[in-house]
Amino acid sequence: MKAEFLDDFLSHAKSQHHGYELYTLELPEWRPLLMELTEFLSAEEKDQIPKKIVSVREQFICGHGILRHLLSQRINRPPQTIDFKTNPWSKPYLSKTDHPQSPYFNISHDKDKVLIGVSENREIGVDIMYIEEKRDILEIAKRYYSKSEQDFLFRQSGFEQYKSFYYIFCQKEALIKAHGQGLSLGLEKFSVEPDPAKKPRVIDYPPQEQLFGRAVLEAPFEITKSIAIVCLVPPDQSNGS
Numbered sequence: 001m002k003a004e005f006l007d008d009f010l011s012h013a014k015s016q017h018h019g020y021e022l023y024t025l026e027l028p029e030w031r032p033l034l035m036e037l038t039e040f041l042s043a044e045e046k047d048q049i050p051k052k053i054v055s056v057r058e059q060f061i062c063g064h065g066i067l068r069h070l071l072s073q074r075i076n077r078p079p080q081t082i083d084f085k086t087n088p089w090s091k092p093y094l095s096k097t098d099h100p101q102s103p104y105f106n107i108s109h110d111k112d113k114v115l116i117g118v119s120e121n122r123e124i125g126v127d128i129m130y131i132e133e134k135r136d137i138l139e140i141a142k143r144y145y146s147k148s149e150q151d152f153l154f155r156q157s158g159f160e161q162y163k164s165f166y167y168i169f170c171q172k173e174a175l176i177k178a179h180g181q182g183l184s185l186g187l188e189k190f191s192v193e194p195d196p197a198k199k200p201r202v203i204d205y206p207p208q209e210q211l212f213g214r215a216v217l218e219a220p221f222e223i224t225k226s227i228a229i230v231c232l233v234p235p236d237q238s239n240g241s
């Protein structure tokens with residue numbers, strides 16, 4: 001596939017924000033290119049392509065293929081040869097020692113969307129979630145949400161309650177993904193903004209997690225059927241590289 005053609009296609013998916021760029025990939029649009037994107041993967045990654053669920057396979061090929069393309073341009077290496085490392089909590093990164101030009105990056109996927117965030121100077125975590133009217137949200141909230149988050153959520157009803165549930169979840173996930181330690185941090189130990197009408201932010205956090213106080217949360221798009229959240233944290237205190 002010609003790089004210029006791909007870049008042209010990608011320009012429709014790209015949005016530029018303060019300190020980071022975001023690629024929102026709609027799988028139906030990328031489906032015709034999946035065979036070619038597979039060729040961007042390393043031999044090892046091709047072996048890891050999920051086989052059972054079609055949407056999961058497509059998310060994998062599209063997300064990993066486009067990420068490799070984006071990074072290959074910046075570090076000047078063929079996409080297939082890029083050697084990702086993972087931190088102890090499985091967050092992929094490129095070593096700054098081996099690739100000083102490498103940006104920070106993170107992927108999220110849900111159903112037919114893949115989100116890729118790229119930041120030059122700060123560790124980044126992205127999360128995208130569809131608002132699904134599932135029955136068990138209150139049970140999940142009782143287990144994983146802080147007291148103040150639960151208090152707000154339990155006062156809501158109908159779609160507003162679902163929206164708040166996912167708004168909280170998405171912020172928590174973007175934050176732990178930027179931080180790099182995944183769910184080991186304990187989702188219930190910190191609070192984020194529960195009201196989707198207000199800007200995302202960290203409200204309180206354990207004193208030992210000072211990085212949470214320096215995290216910047218953003219909702220890059222209007223909340224409709226899905227919610228996207230981006231979190232940026234200073235790189236020197238994160239666990240991603």
Ligand SMILES: CC(C)(COP(=O)(O)OP(=O)(O)OC[C@H]1O[C@@H](n2cnc3c(N)ncnc32)[C@H](O)[C@@H]1OP(=O)(O)O)[C@@H](O)C(=O)NCCC(=O)NCCS
Nearest residue numbers: 060089090091092107108109127173176177180181182183
């Ligand atoms: C990775 C994690 C932080 C979030 O995963 P998730 O929300 O399920 O999935 P997302 O699509 O947002 O992100 C997956 C991507 O994050 C990246 N990732 C993996 N581990 C990561 C980590 N520790 N930190 C940051 N990013 C990570 C990977 O690139 C992964 O994509 P890949 O599998 O195609 O390589 C992980 O902790 C997890 O397992 N979460 C489960 C969340 C859960 O229980 N949800 C219940 C909903 S009600």
